[in-house]
Amino acid sequence: MGRSANLPRGLVDRFRARGDVWPDDTGCSMLHVDMDAFYASVEIRDNPELAGKPVVVGGTANRGVVSSANYLAREYGVRSAMPTSHARRLAPHAVFVMPNFARYQEVSRGVMAIFRDITPLVEPLSLDEAFLDVSGALKRLKATPAEIGALIRRQVEETQGVTCSVGVAPTKFLAKLASGMCKPDGMMVVPRSDVLEFLHPLPVSALWGVGKRTAEQLDRVGLETVADVAATPLPRLRRVLGVALAEHLHALAQGLDDRPVVPSTREKSIGAEETFEVDHWDRELLRRELLRLSERSAATLRQRGLRGRTVSIKVRFADFTTITRSKTLRVPTDVTREVYQTASTLLDEQVPPGAVRLIGVRIEQLVEGDDGEQLMFDAPERGWRDAEQAADQARTRFGKAAVRPASLLSSAPAQPNQPEPKPDR
Numbered sequence: 001m002g003r004s005a006n007l008p009r010g011l012v013d014r015f016r017a018r019g020d021v022w023p024d025d026t027g028c029s030m031l032h033v034d035m036d037a038f039y040a041s042v043e044i045r046d047n048p049e050l051a052g053k054p055v056v057v058g059g060t061a062n063r064g065v066v067s068s069a070n071y072l073a074r075e076y077g078v079r080s081a082m083p084t085s086h087a088r089r090l091a092p093h094a095v096f097v098m099p100n101f102a103r104y105q106e107v108s109r110g111v112m113a114i115f116r117d118i119t120p121l122v123e124p125l126s127l128d129e130a131f132l133d134v135s136g137a138l139k140r141l142k143a144t145p146a147e148i149g150a151l152i153r154r155q156v157e158e159t160q161g162v163t164c165s166v167g168v169a170p171t172k173f174l175a176k177l178a179s180g181m182c183k184p185d186g187m188m189v190v191p192r193s194d195v196l197e198f199l200h201p202l203p204v205s206a207l208w209g210v211g212k213r214t215a216e217q218l219d220r221v222g223l224e225t226v227a228d229v230a231a232t233p234l235p236r237l238r239r240v241l242g243v244a245l246a247e248h249l250h251a252l253a254q255g256l257d258d259r260p261v262v263p264s265t266r267e268k269s270i271g272a273e274e275t276f277e278v279d280h281w282d283r284e285l286l287r288r289e290l291l292r293l294s295e296r297s298a299a300t301l302r303q304r305g306l307r308g309r310t311v312s313i314k315v316r317f318a319d320f321t322t323i324t325r326s327k328t329l330r331v332p333t334d335v336t337r338e339v340y341q342t343a344s345t346l347l348d349e350q351v352p353p354g355a356v357r358l359i360g361v362r363i364e365q366l367v368e369g370d371d372g373e374q375l376m377f378d379a380p381e382r383g384w385r386d387a388e389q390a391a392d393q394a395r396t397r398f399g400k401a402a403v404r405p406a407s408l409l410s411s412a413p414a415q416p417n418q419p420e421p422k423p424d425r
Contacts, residue, residue, distance in 0.1 A: 007181055011201040015178065015194075017146065017187040025146040025168055027192040029135035030261070032167040032175035033115065033152055036184035038128035039068035041162040042107050043097050054078070054094035056087055061277045063357075067099050071184055104128075107160050114155050118148060123261045129179075131172055133261040146189050153187065170195065171257035173208055195255035200227035207252050209245060217241060229253040270306070272296045273360025279318045280356050287344050293361040294340035298333075301363060307332035308363030311342040315351050316358035325350040332367050339363060 015023055035041065039057040044050045054073035058066040064084035076091040084096065108127040115122045118141070121133035134148050141148060149166040156164050167178030169190040178188035178198075190198045203225060204210050204218050221240055223229055229237070230253035237246035251257070272293045280286060290313065301307060312326035325346045333339060343361050 007202055007206055012181060012188075012198050015188050015190055015198055016182050017150070017189060020150070022146045022168075022187065022189045023194070024191045025144050025189050028145045028168045028170050028189060029133055029138070030169055030172055030175045031132040031134055031145065031149055031152075032169075032172065032179045033130055033132065033149075033156075034165050034167075034176075034179045034183070035111065035128035035156075036163045036165060037068055037070045037074075038107075038162070039099055039104055040070040040073070040097075042104055043100075044070065045161040046103070050095055050097075054091050056084075056091070056094050056096050057099050058084055058087075058096070059275070060084060060096050060098055063275050063277060069094075107162065110160050111156055111164075114152060114159065118152065121261045121263050123263055131175065131261045146187065149187050149189075153185075171255070172259050172261070173252055173257040174199070174255070176208075177206060196227075196230075199253070199255055200225065200230060202226050204229060207249050209248055209252075214241065214245070226253050267304070267306070267366055269362050269364040269366065270297055270300050270304075270308070271312075271360060271362030273314060273358060275316075275358045276356070281353070283347070286347060286356060286359055289359050290343045290347060290361060291336075291340050293359070294343055295336045297361050297363055298336040298339050301334035301366075305368055306366045307334045308339075309333075309365035309367070310363070311339055311346070312362045312364060313343050313346045313351070314358070314360035314362065315347075315356055318355040318357050320357070322358075323351065326364070328365070332365070 040055045043057055044055055052072075054076060055070045056066055056073050056078055057068040058064050058080075061084070066078060066080050066082045066084060066087050068080055069078040069087070073087075073091055073094050076094070078087045078091050078094065087094070088096070104127055111128075112122065112124060112130065115130055115132055119132055119134050119137045121136070123131040125131070134145055137148065138144065141151075143151065145168050149168050153164055153166060156162065163185040165179045165183045165185060166187040167175040167180070167182070167190070168187065169175040169178055170192045174190045174195065178190050182188035199206070203215075204223060205215050206226060207229065210218070217240060218224070218229070223232060229249055232250070234246060234250050237250055240246065241249065274289055274293065309332045310326055310328045312324055314322065314324050316322040327342050327346060329338070329342065339361065
């Protein structure tokens, strides 16, 4: 759905809000709010000297990838998930910045707090976007859905110093499509009575679930627009795409999407990974990286009041062969030492030798707080947890380098590749 920003906007431009004027929003209680070039916008806000320049956020090493690019950089073809080396060739004059995820998370918390002040029905999709169901807030705020969307845009800019785009529609699919088509810093309203007029002129790529391959399949049978898909008899569409995908796309093409906002979606896993600047054979170096990643992942668990039962590692070799290995613990943990010991054992016992390009740690089967913890005679000693909580407090107060495992102080960190970025927004 990140592709919606690249759809032909002229077809639906009349649905865009202009100032305090927008189409009829009656019955359009579904909002999708998406921050504009979020990481890059935060960097520009915090470093005003970057204003007016193309800015690219991502790993700056040769194997780094772009996490975010502002709209000036995108004019040169820079996109998220693009190798940094390619982005440098496209925009050699751009400013390249390493990500500061702690800062982005802080701004995200502020943005989500604005949403939750309006409605408890908030479904975050990532740090920088969420669905909101405002049907219950209309009477309390004495406002229409689009007025609430305009209020959100003002509050986000005034309190966080960045902009967002808002889609207002009767369904989640249409709201997300609309927010992408009014970027940056815009709002688009899809009236309930004009859903098909908005949707049908768009190319089939506008439909959620249509990637390059599916678009090619549809094009081969002469289906180029959403209207074409809507008008195609379902049996024929099933023969082209298969039953599940055909029924899904046919419903969307009719403007049908009954998915509710689900505010209680629970995180399934937490982890981190790094791509080396050069491939490494040295197992001692790999173990140090596992320690670094285990420390980062376990600290995130403690920060969010979570523990995990399964520890897994991911290893990508020089030929891009990728393997994962995991072990389930008897007791859920958020202790760096326990995560690292498990990850290190998996590396030693289950990963064959070879030049390693990427290594990662992930903690799964998450539970909240002490949920699922059972005291056992031979359970791991938990004194380490108290020490790590104290270290967390010291790092919060004095910076990330205040307290580190001794083995990480003797070597410079490997050049990291940041977590897989989202599509451009």
